[in-house]
Amino acid sequence: MATIIDGKASADKILENIKQKVSELEKSRDRKPGLSVILVGEDSASSVYVKNKEKKANYVGFNSSVYKLPETTTKDELLALIEKLNKDDAVDGILLQLPLPKHLNPSDFLDKIDPKKDVDGFHPVNSGRLLNNEKPYAVPCTPKGIIRLLEEYNIQIEGKNAVVIGRSNIVGKPVSMLLLNKNATVTVAHSKTKNLSEITKKADILISATGHAGMVTADMVKKGAAVIDVGIIRGNDGKLRGDADFDTVKDIAGAITPVPGGVGPMTIAMLITNTLELYMLR
Ligand code: GUN
Numbered sequence: 001m002a003t004i005i006d007g008k009a010s011a012d013k014i015l016e017n018i019k020q021k022v023s024e025l026e027k028s029r030d031r032k033p034g035l036s037v038i039l040v041g042e043d044s045a046s047s048v049y050v051k052n053k054e055k056k057a058n059y060v061g062f063n064s065s066v067y068k069l070p071e072t073t074t075k076d077e078l079l080a081l082i083e084k085l086n087k088d089d090a091v092d093g094i095l096l097q098l099p100l101p102k103h104l105n106p107s108d109f110l111d112k113i114d115p116k117k118d119v120d121g122f123h124p125v126n127s128g129r130l131l132n133n134e135k136p137y138a139v140p141c142t143p144k145g146i147i148r149l150l151e152e153y154n155i156q157i158e159g160k161n162a163v164v165i166g167r168s169n170i171v172g173k174p175v176s177m178l179l180l181n182k183n184a185t186v187t188v189a190h191s192k193t194k195n196l197s198e199i200t201k202k203a204d205i206l207i208s209a210t211g212h213a214g215m216v217t218a219d220m221v222k223k224g225a226a227v228i229d230v231g232i233i234r235g236n237d238g239k240l241r242g243d244a245d246f247d248t249v250k251d252i253a254g255a256i257t258p259v260p261g262g263v264g265p266m267t268i269a270m271l272i273t274n275t276l277e278l279y280m281l282r
Helices: 007-028 044-059 075-087 124-131 141-152 172-181 196-200 263-281
Strands: 034-040 063-069 093-096 161-165 185-189 205-208 226-229
Touching: 007 044, 007 141, 007 263, 034 044, 034 075, 034 263, 044 063, 044 263, 063 075, 075 093, 093 263, 124 172, 141 172, 141 226, 141 263, 161 172, 161 196, 172 185, 185 196
Parallel strands: 034 063, 034 093, 161 185, 161 205, 205 226
Antiparallel strands: none
């Protein structure tokens, strides 16, 4: 049976550490780290994520604000808010929660966030730096959390075969770059990939970010592989499930992240980490 990678415990430790740091910083600096989150529209999953982000930001002692804008927000209104936050000296990190309503195109906004306040690392300056293996101001939160978990559990990356299922700008592409920069041999699979299981069976590290519950089955996994499950899907029974069929995959894998309690909590811990790092830059 695989080692269960306890993302919740790792995330709690990171948050505890930052809470401590913030209380010390308060003695030497005139302000706390500031995180501003923008949520446009009524997407129910996004509302839950944003609530959790706000809760953790408050927990560690950040000065956090959430801007909830209506579904009908125009491009100019959203740009005006981003511009205001760019100029606000109390704000270190700006997060525009995705997805946006259909009439708004993320690329019209992500490159308007000051790269030094781009807590998600989605600005082209930051994604370009990641691509070039130069230090970005911030690295996307979920990918950064995945690497932290692999390192914490002493799972070797260098020289290993890593297979990433999913090519999103939020997870698949940036985690592939991080793994490549750490000298893994990286394959990116996606919805048009042929013979997926032939590819995944070669993975020492298998990262799945598809959002299809249970699609990674035991027969797709190499014995002893580390399986990192980024999927988070709520079933009709109200329970959360991941991309991996956990109950069968855990008997083949060497290590596996559960859902919930794996990658999810680390994403928020990395958001908090990134905010503190951006604060320290200023
Ligand atoms: N939507 C799903 N994941 C993320 C994330 O990491 N950042 C933002 N901004 N939106 C998301």
